[in-house]
Amino acid sequence: MRKVVSPRPSGHTPAHLLISLADMLRAWLPEQRWFAGKGRRVTELTLLSVTELHPACLHLLVRTGRSSSASAPDDCYQLFLGVGEVLPPRLAHARIGRASEGPLAGLTVYDALQEPRSADLLLERLRTAGTAGPLRFERDPKVSVPAGLAPRLLDAEQSNSSLVYGDAYILKVFRRVQPGVNPDLEVPWALARQGCTRVPAPVAWFRTSEPQAATLGVLQPFLPDAVDGWTLALEALTAGRHFTDEAYELGRATAEVHVALAAAFALGAPAGHGSRRLAAAMTARLEATSRAVPELLPHVEGLRGAFDELAVLDSGRPVQRIHGDLHLGQVLWAGERWSVIDFEGEPARPVAERRQPQSPVRDVAGMLRSFDYAARSRHPWRPEWARRCRDAYCAGYAAQARWDPRAQPELLRAYETDRAVYEALYEARHRPDWLPVPMAAIARLAQQHPASSGGPHTPVPSFHSAQGG
Numbered sequence: 044m045r046k047v048v049s050p051r052p053s054g055h056t057p058a059h060l061l062i063s064l065a066d067m068l069r070a071w072l073p074e075q076r077w078f079a080g081k082g083r084r085v086t087e088l089t090l091l092s093v094t095e096l097h098p099a100c101l102h103l104l105v106r107t108g109r110s111s112s113a114s115a116p117d118d119c120y121q122l123f124l125g126v127g128e129v130l131p132p133r134l135a136h137a138r139i140g141r142a143s144e145g146p147l148a149g150l151t152v153y154d155a156l157q158e159p160r161s162a163d164l165l166l167e168r169l170r171t172a173g174t175a176g177p178l179r180f181e182r183d184p185k186v187s188v189p190a191g192l193a194p195r196l197l198d199a200e201q202s203n204s205s206l207v208y209g210d211a212y213i214l215k216v217f218r219r220v221q222p223g224v225n226p227d228l229e230v231p232w233a234l235a236r237q238g239c240t241r242v243p244a245p246v247a248w249f250r251t252s253e254p255q256a257a258t259l260g261v262l263q264p265f266l267p268d269a270v271d272g273w274t275l276a277l278e279a280l281t282a283g284r285h286f287t288d289e290a291y292e293l294g295r296a297t298a299e300v301h302v303a304l305a306a307a308f309a310l311g312a313p314a315g316h317g318s319r320r321l322a323a324a325m326t327a328r329l330e331a332t333s334r335a336v337p338e339l340l341p342h343v344e345g346l347r348g349a350f351d352e353l354a355v356l357d358s359g360r361p362v363q364r365i366h367g368d369l370h371l372g373q374v375l376w377a378g379e380r381w382s383v384i385d386f387e388g389e390p391a392r393p394v395a396e397r398r399q400p401q402s403p404v405r406d407v408a409g410m411l412r413s414f415d416y417a418a419r420s421r422h423p424w425r426p427e428w429a430r431r432c433r434d435a436y437c438a439g440y441a442a443q444a445r446w447d448p449r450a451q452p453e454l455l456r457a458y459e460t461d462r463a464v465y466e467a468l469y470e471a472r473h474r475p476d477w478l479p480v481p482m483a484a485i486a487r488l489a490q491q492h493p494a495s496s497g498g499p500h501t502p503v504p505s506f507h508s509a510q511g512g
């Protein structure tokens with residue numbers, strides 16, 4: 044590969060480089076799973092920082108502005124771009140485009156995370172720690188990561204990109220970058236200090252100081268032979284088996300993590316969320332989401348009922364740090380026990396909000412919604428399967444935590460509703476074919492409230508027809 048011009052030393056500013064990259068990135072970004080806003084055009088593109096990691100690999104932070112901007116704020120994405128004269132056929136799938144003008148004119152640009160050489164380099168940087176421009180590579184000095192572990196990029200449907208090294212470590216590269224410390228570094232690190240073994244502990248990470256301080260990636264031990272809860276639940280459904288033993292153990296694991304989280308992030312004084320304020324925030328989110336996802340509009344009044352019921356319970360609710368995006372895809376069965384991963388929280392929310400203490404019932408609701416998701420995504424729909432999972436999960440949680448989430452039905456229902464609304468937004472943005480899954484729950488939740496019982500019948504959308512199955 045021809046040596047790529049070093050952007051800064053040779054005087055090429057990000058603005059120069061953008062001449063080469065703008066068109067191809069505008070076309071490529073919306074195609075990526077981790078791009079928040081699939082199908083929308085990137086109308087504006089700004090290069091926020093460019094760092095040469097090696098002559099043929101550039102680290103970029105780009106800011107995108109999107110069409111229909113009212114519902115889609117600007118986002119910052121992390122990219123690793125490989126640049127060379129000829130792209131080897133084995134990297135054809137990683138191709139982003141060929142620059143026709145600017146400093147990279149005539150060169151081919153590709154996603155360097157898909158290339159072993161760049162992945163090796165990234166591990167080497169993390170192993171040894173140090174800096175590269177505004178990038179800081181840091182590690183736990185007590186852990187020594189071996190050199191030369193073979194990399195592979197996970198092809199899982201993800202919000203980020205993950206590289207597995209020698210089946211010993213996994214590096215999560217955050218794609219959508221927000222200012223501040225990422226909870227997916229902060230929380231597992233704190234839990235490890237707390238002695239909690241349900242969460243793989245970070246061994247190295249990297250961050251940037253430009254344009255603002257932000258976490259960019261985290262290396263953790265890889266759990267070999269792990270199977271995620273979503274896969275196991277679907278296997279059980281397909282085989283016509285219940286999932287109650289697994290759900291019970293999952294409830295216990297969740298409670299164990301919650302107890303460790305409460306200890307790791309002690310609030311100093313007992314804290315609570317006023318129900319009225321919480322209900323108002325949920326209602327505001329519902330209204331904002333219904334503007335972005337018009338399918339929600341017929342259900343807004345009914346859903347609001349769940350939040351109104353919460354608002355009139357004027358007692359405070361205990362809060363603490365929680366997982367924030369708990370679902371079956373975030374739990375791994377490995378070594379005969381459940382582990383919990385991905386403490387990033389809901390990627391669409393600002394990091395500052397995700398780090399706020401919240402009721403642990405919110406995580407419980409996330410997992411209950413996930414049992415419903417699994418049941419809804421298989422034909423025939425088996426509501427009884429999901430109901431048994433719910434009961435077993437809550438029973439396992441209660442056995443470990445010594446309080447039962449079902450004892451607070453209004454709070455649980457409000458959080459399930461809030462989660463279903465979030466899911467509708469997530470699916471509309473990332474996987475429109477899946478939108479009928481949360482919409483089915485939304486129709487059901489909206490009809491549970493008396494305010495909606497006299498209203499026009501809203502047909503429950505079918506996931507299977509949307510999937511053509």
Ligand SMILES: Nc1ncnc2c1ncn2[C@@H]1O[C@H](COP(=O)(O)OP(=O)(O)O)[C@@H](O)[C@H]1O
Pocket residue numbers: 197199200201202203204205213215243263264265266267269271372373375384385387
């Ligand atoms: N420590 C780990 N050990 C084994 N597999 C893991 C580990 N961490 C993540 N994975 C795998 O990577 C997938 C994506 O990880 P996750 O942290 O959920 O990324 P994202 O936030 O991009 O969805 C998981 O579903 C799981 O299959």
Ligand SMILES: O=P(O)(O)O[C@H]1O[C@H](CO)[C@@H](O[C@H]2O[C@H](CO)[C@@H](O)[C@H](O)[C@H]2O)[C@H](O)[C@H]1O
Pocket residue numbers: 200201202203273368370371372373385387389390409412413414416466469
């Ligand atoms: O990428 P993350 O795992 O951080 O989470 C996001 O993507 C999830 C989908 O991959 C999404 O989860 C929804 O779909 C799951 C099945 O694929 C289901 O288990 C979850 O219950 C459902 O919420 C998650 O909401 C989103 O934040």
